[in-house]
Amino acid sequence: MRKLGTLLFLLLSFCSFAQEDAWVYFTDKPDEVYYTNNPLEMLSQRALDRRTTQNIALDIKDIPISQTYINQIAATSGITIMAKSKWLNALHIRGTQFNIQSLEALNFVDHIQFANHSLNPSTRNDNPSSSNRNNEEFEIMTNFNYGNSNNQIQMLNGHLLHQQDYTGQGKVIAILDAGFPGVDTASSFQRLRDNNLILGGYNFPDRNTNFYTRYSHGTNVLSTMGGFVDGQLVGTAPDAEYYLFITEDTTSENPVEESYWVEALEMADSLGVDVINSSLGYTDYDNSNYSYSYSQRNGQIGFASRGASIALSKGIVCVVSAGNDGNTSEKHISIPADADNILTIGAVTNTEAYASFSSIGPSFDGRVKPDVCAKGQSATISNTVGTITTASGTSFSSPILAGMVASFWSALPNLTASEVIQYVKQSADQYNNPDIFKGYGVPDFQLALNNALNIESFPNIEIVLYPNPVKKELFIKLNNSSNGEFNLYNNLGQKVLQVSVFQNQQNISLEHLSSGIYIYDFSTNNTNLQGKLIKQ
Structure with missing residues (x-):
C-alpha cells in the first residue's frame, strides 16, 4: 500500500x-x-x-x-x-x-x-503518424552533373515570361525556413546583393536579426528563386525582392515552430510582402502527444494551417510544400499544407511524372491537395559556398513555383491574390481532372498570362492586336473588309481613348497613358472583343 x-x-x-x-x-x-x-x-x-x-x-x-x-x-x-x-x-x-x-x-x-x-476537451487522442515530418530533409547528389535550371523553368513555361522581362520585379517574396548561411557571401547570390534585392529578415528562434545563420536549407530554397550563375542556374524570380525569416529550430521538434511560422507570416504581411514560400511541414513532434494524425489535417486544427489560411484575406499568395512522405506508411500532406486559400505544391520529375516521395492528398476533409506541382526531383540549386548541384524534395518544387508566381504577378501587378491563385490552377494540365498525386497538375504560366489577358480569344475572329503588354504603340490589324471602333477604359471605368480602326493595319499611340491595366472594347459590325491591356 x-x-x-x-x-x-x-x-x-x-x-x-x-x-x-x-x-x-x-x-x-x-x-x-x-x-x-x-x-x-x-x-x-x-x-x-x-x-x-x-x-x-x-x-x-x-x-x-x-x-x-x-x-x-x-x-x-x-x-x-x-x-x-x-x-x-x-x-x-x-x-x-x-x-x-x-x-x-x-x-x-x-x-x-x-x-x-x-x-483538450472533446478531443480524441488519435494515434499520431509515424512519418518523417521534416520536409526540409532532402538528398544532395553531390556527384550529379551540374546541368542547368532550364528544365525546371521551361516545364512551367517560365522562360517565356522571362523573355518578356517578367522576372519578379516589383514583387516581394518572404521565405520562411531553417536558415540562410552563405547568402551574404556565396557568388550565386551576388546578383541579389549587388541589386539590393535582399530587404532584410529575422531569426525567430534566436530573437535577433542574424538570419545568415543556422541550417542551410533556406539557402538552397532561395537559390531556386533568386540564385544566378550564368550558364548554370537562373532562379524563377531573379529580380524579385526578398525577406529571409528563420522559423525552424532544427535542434528539436516542438509546436512553437508553428507559432514562429505564423509570427513570420504576420511580419511579412506588415512589411508588404506579396508572395510567401515555406518548405516546412509538421506532422510528428518530439512529444508524440503533440503530433498530428491524418484526421487532424483538415486545415482547421494545425496552428500554422489556420494562420496560413488567413494570408489570402490580406492579399498574399502563400505557397507551401506538400511534404516528402509519399514513400512512407502515412503518405498524406503535412501541416500547414492542408490549409485552405493557399497553393500547396507537390513534386514531379523532369518528365512531369509524379515523384514518388511527394506527399499525396487530399486534405482529410476532401479538398484537392496538392494544388499544383513543379520539378522537385533532381532540382538545380546552389549550396552555401555557391556550388551548383542538385537536390530532391518538395522543398524545391515549392519555391520554384513560388518564384514563377511572383514573375507572373509582376506582369499583372493589379491582380488580386485570389485571382493569381485561380489563374495558376486553371493553367495546369490536370485542371479538369485532378488527382491525389499531382492535384491540378503542372501549371503553364504563359497560358495563365494569356488567360488573364484574354489573348486566347484572338484566333476566333479576324483581328490581331499587339503587343500586349505595350509600351508606346499598339498595332491593330483587321483581316477582313470591316471597319471598327477601339475604346479603352481605365480601372475606374472611365473612357480614356476612342479610335476608329480601318481595314488592314493601324497603329495607335498610347505613349500619353499612365502605366497600368486597361480594359479595351473593340467592335465591328458583327464582332465584339473585350479584354485587358497592360500599358508599361
Whole structure:
C-alpha cells in the first residue's frame, strides 16, 4: 500500500511539474479604435498599398494583441511566453498544466488550447503518424552533373515570361525556413546583393536579426528563386525582392515552430510582402502527444494551417510544400499544407511524372491537395559556398513555383491574390481532372498570362492586336473588309481613348497613358472583343 501511495504521489508530482505547450486565446482587442485610426502604427505603407490595390479593408485581425493582456500573462507565475499571433489573437505559452489552466480565470481569456491533444476537451487522442515530418530533409547528389535550371523553368513555361522581362520585379517574396548561411557571401547570390534585392529578415528562434545563420536549407530554397550563375542556374524570380525569416529550430521538434511560422507570416504581411514560400511541414513532434494524425489535417486544427489560411484575406499568395512522405506508411500532406486559400505544391520529375516521395492528398476533409506541382526531383540549386548541384524534395518544387508566381504577378501587378491563385490552377494540365498525386497538375504560366489577358480569344475572329503588354504603340490589324471602333477604359471605368480602326493595319499611340491595366472594347459590325491591356 505504501509503495502504491508513493507511486501515485510521484505521478501526481510529475503531472504538476511537467512542462506543456499551449495557446491562450483572448476575447477581444481593446486597442482596435486607436490602431484603426493610426494604421501606420501596425502596417507599413507598402502593406496598406497592397490592400488598396486589392480592395481589402482593415479588420480586427490586423490589430495587435493588447499589450496589457500580454503583460498580465507574462506576470503569471510559471508561465513563459514563447510567441504571439495577432491574426489568431493568441499567445504561445509554456508552463505546467495547472499553471496554464489557471489562466482561464482571467476575464479576457477566451479559451486555452493545449498542444497535447489529449488535454483538450472533446478531443480524441488519435494515434499520431509515424512519418518523417521534416520536409526540409532532402538528398544532395553531390556527384550529379551540374546541368542547368532550364528544365525546371521551361516545364512551367517560365522562360517565356522571362523573355518578356517578367522576372519578379516589383514583387516581394518572404521565405520562411531553417536558415540562410552563405547568402551574404556565396557568388550565386551576388546578383541579389549587388541589386539590393535582399530587404532584410529575422531569426525567430534566436530573437535577433542574424538570419545568415543556422541550417542551410533556406539557402538552397532561395537559390531556386533568386540564385544566378550564368550558364548554370537562373532562379524563377531573379529580380524579385526578398525577406529571409528563420522559423525552424532544427535542434528539436516542438509546436512553437508553428507559432514562429505564423509570427513570420504576420511580419511579412506588415512589411508588404506579396508572395510567401515555406518548405516546412509538421506532422510528428518530439512529444508524440503533440503530433498530428491524418484526421487532424483538415486545415482547421494545425496552428500554422489556420494562420496560413488567413494570408489570402490580406492579399498574399502563400505557397507551401506538400511534404516528402509519399514513400512512407502515412503518405498524406503535412501541416500547414492542408490549409485552405493557399497553393500547396507537390513534386514531379523532369518528365512531369509524379515523384514518388511527394506527399499525396487530399486534405482529410476532401479538398484537392496538392494544388499544383513543379520539378522537385533532381532540382538545380546552389549550396552555401555557391556550388551548383542538385537536390530532391518538395522543398524545391515549392519555391520554384513560388518564384514563377511572383514573375507572373509582376506582369499583372493589379491582380488580386485570389485571382493569381485561380489563374495558376486553371493553367495546369490536370485542371479538369485532378488527382491525389499531382492535384491540378503542372501549371503553364504563359497560358495563365494569356488567360488573364484574354489573348486566347484572338484566333476566333479576324483581328490581331499587339503587343500586349505595350509600351508606346499598339498595332491593330483587321483581316477582313470591316471597319471598327477601339475604346479603352481605365480601372475606374472611365473612357480614356476612342479610335476608329480601318481595314488592314493601324497603329495607335498610347505613349500619353499612365502605366497600368486597361480594359479595351473593340467592335465591328458583327464582332465584339473585350479584354485587358497592360500599358508599361
